[in-house]
Amino acid sequence: MEQKFCQSCGMPLTNEILGTNTDGTLNEDYYIYCYKDGKFAQDMTMEQMIDHCAQFTDEINKQSGQNLTQEQAKDMMRQFFPHLKRWKK
Secondary structure (H helix, E strand, C coil): CCCCCCCCCCEEEEEHEECCCCCCEEEEEEECCECCCCCCEEEEEEEHHHHCCCCCCHHHHHHHCCCCCCCCHHHHHHHHHCCCCCCCC
């Protein structure tokens, strides 16, 4: 099965953490902390989202087995995020 990622923050999606639409149904594109009740939980730019997500570099490293610095993680996000639905132009 293909791994899905939150189309706002890039976190891997699982059914337990899906966002919700205005009618309460699950939204399969977004993580619950990014999208709830049919709207984005945070009003921020892509760069602000990258800065926010970079705070979790240690956790990302634990889960992925990598040893990225915050700047390396940010560089990777800057390449990945423009392909996510929320940030695509």
